[in-house]
Amino acid sequence: MTPRATDKTLRVARSFAYPKQILYLIASFIALVSLCHIISVAFRYATRKRVYSGKRASASVSRLPIALVDSIQALTMRWTIHLGSSYMFNFAEVGVVIGYMGVLFSWTFVNTTTLEGQKVEAHYYANRAGTIAASQLPIVIALGMKNNIISSLTGIGFEKVITFCSHLIHLTLPQLNFLHRMSARTLVILIWIHGGGRCGFLAASSLSLLCILSIRPVREKSYELFLIIHLTLPCNMTYYGSWPSLIVWGLDRLISMGKIVIANFSYFNPWSKSSKELDATVEVLSHHFLKVTLHRSKYFYWRPGQSAYLSFPTGGNKLTFFLRVRKGFTARLMQAASQESTYKAFINGPYSSPPILIGYQSIMLFAGGSGISFTLPLFLSVINQAKRNKLNCRRVTFVWAIRDPDQVKWIEDVLSSAIKDLPNSIFVAIKLYVTAVLGNSEGFEEGDPSTDDLEGEKVPSTPSSQYGSRLLESPLTSLNQGRPDLDALIKNEIEADIGPISINVCGSQSLAEAVRRSVRVPRPMDVLRGGPTISLHIEPFGV
Numbered sequence: 001m002t003p004r005a006t007d008k009t010l011r012v013a014r015s016f017a018y019p020k021q022i023l024y025l026i027a028s029f030i031a032l033v034s035l036c037h038i039i040s041v042a043f044r045y046a047t048r049k050r051v052y053s054g055k056r057a058s059a060s061v062s063r064l065p066i067a068l069v070d071s072i073q074a075l076t077m078r079w080t081i082h083l084g085s086s087y088m089f090n091f092a093e094v095g096v097v098i099g100y101m102g103v104l105f106s107w108t109f110v111n112t113t114t115l116e117g118q119k120v121e122a123h124y125y126a127n128r129a130g131t132i133a134a135s136q137l138p139i140v141i142a143l144g145m146k147n148n149i150i151s152s153l154t155g156i157g158f159e160k161v162i163t164f165c166s167h168l169i170h171l172t173l174p175q176l177n178f179l180h181r182m183s184a185r186t187l188v189i190l191i192w193i194h195g196g197g198r199c200g201f202l203a204a205s206s207l208s209l210l211c212i213l214s215i216r217p218v219r220e221k222s223y224e225l226f227l228i229i230h231l232t233l234p235c236n237m238t239y240y241g242s243w244p245s246l247i248v249w250g251l252d253r254l255i256s257m258g259k260i261v262i263a264n265f266s267y268f269n270p271w272s273k274s275s276k277e278l279d280a281t282v283e284v285l286s287h288h289f290l291k292v293t294l295h296r297s298k299y300f301y302w303r304p305g306q307s308a309y310l311s312f313p314t315g316g317n318k319l320t321f322f323l324r325v326r327k328g329f330t331a332r333l334m335q336a337a338s339q340e341s342t343y344k345a346f347i348n349g350p351y352s353s354p355p356i357l358i359g360y361q362s363i364m365l366f367a368g369g370s371g372i373s374f375t376l377p378l379f380l381s382v383i384n385q386a387k388r389n390k391l392n393c394r395r396v397t398f399v400w401a402i403r404d405p406d407q408v409k410w411i412e413d414v415l416s417s418a419i420k421d422l423p424n425s426i427f428v429a430i431k432l433y434v435t436a437v438l439g440n441s442e443g444f445e446e447g448d449p450s451t452d453d454l455e456g457e458k459v460p461s462t463p464s465s466q467y468g469s470r471l472l473e474s475p476l477t478s479l480n481q482g483r484p485d486l487d488a489l490i491k492n493e494i495e496a497d498i499g500p501i502s503i504n505v506c507g508s509q510s511l512a513e514a515v516r517r518s519v520r521v522p523r524p525m526d527v528l529r530g531g532p533t534i535s536l537h538i539e540p541f542g543v
Helices: 003-046 061-077 091-109 122-143 149-154 167-172 176-194 197-212 216-221 223-237 243-263 329-336 369-387 405-418 486-494 509-519 524-528
Strands: 080-083 087-090 281-284 289-295 318-324 362-368 395-402 427-434 477-481 501-506 534-539
Touching: 003 091, 003 122, 003 149, 061 091, 061 524, 061 534, 080 091, 087 091, 091 122, 122 149, 122 243, 216 223, 362 369, 362 486, 362 509, 369 395, 369 405, 369 501, 395 405, 395 486, 405 427, 486 501, 486 509, 501 509, 509 534
Parallel strands: 362 395, 362 501, 395 427, 427 477, 501 534
Antiparallel strands: 080 087, 281 289, 289 318
């Protein structure tokens, strides 16, 4: 057998073997995270009734694993790296992406020396790079799907990191959609390495353009244009080698269509007499917010904190959506809004995996602007479970930073009802902060209102009687002018000596970063002495 034939035999064998090895490695990683998820959920449910002494003592060696994990989490998940004004990554995200890229490029360029001694020979790595890229495409598609088995196994929603009780999950797997974008950009490099001839150049060029036009500034500027580009540019790859990815994508579309039919069955049933009951009413709350209300189908169920695109799900049979008015669909909806009219509305969801707030002694909820759509359902769920004696939580702190005091009226009725007849076992504090100048109800700037969550000076509380609100008359509620002092709020909770703390945030990037700064310093000695561990969940805000 000639040396060239031997080289070819080795190249072909490695081109088939190495992509499989990468897939086995990724499958093992997902299996590890899935196992951690199952164990963590089981642990939370098993310890949900545990009573904590609430006293710090001398350092205990038995708490060393908890202190170690809590410290590693603080260092990896709460310290961030900024790239311009649009991108921010924590150390765990950077580590996972670098690890993923390292695996792909290592398996691409390893053992590329010919039998004659020529190192990094192009014939060895070119085809192998294409095979590896092709084998990863279904994973890239799966990471970006709303309905995917990876999310089901790991409990991690398609668009975010989920804070489970097991910190190992928090340390290993960042947001699936983030991995979807980063892995896709890595595969573009591999395709350029592989690409030869006009077809290879066309595919690589289209994918490169797709990555460039998928960056955050473009998505924020025109999300509807981004969707069109995202669906059209990959069309040149719909021939050889892309069918596994198309099957994965088609399965996601099929499941989504099934959800739409089930959740809106009365619309699809020609003999139904109740289809009008699903129609939506649209109310203009301000120049920048809409309220969409409709009654849910009996086939539609959700967990507090889940979403159906931009959603505001609460309990009962009524669905209420608070929509931030931007360009495109929401702007057209605002122009057509009328309280006297109803509109057909199709619900597609629910999606995402909200945090499991079980086993915590203190729960802190921070929202800025329309971020209330995430924290309010969690608050209502916690209060409801506490009233039914199904939750051992002792303290709930609800913080909402807004620019206009009139926004309090949006949630006044539901909050006032929730805090009635609270059991003595739970302490509730509702803290509202108005960051704009008092009396200026015009108040929103052109950008997102919650980008100014933290603007303004910290000043004393404002008398609630000034606004004539039932909610503000409650002793559990305080209205403050200025930005919230997040450091003081969180520090006071840590010093309360009550047990594990869950901190949940949804708002602007500045709000999320301020909360991260408040809890990013490791506290190993405090945890060893019985101090609380902290779980931080930050819900993505925007596109």
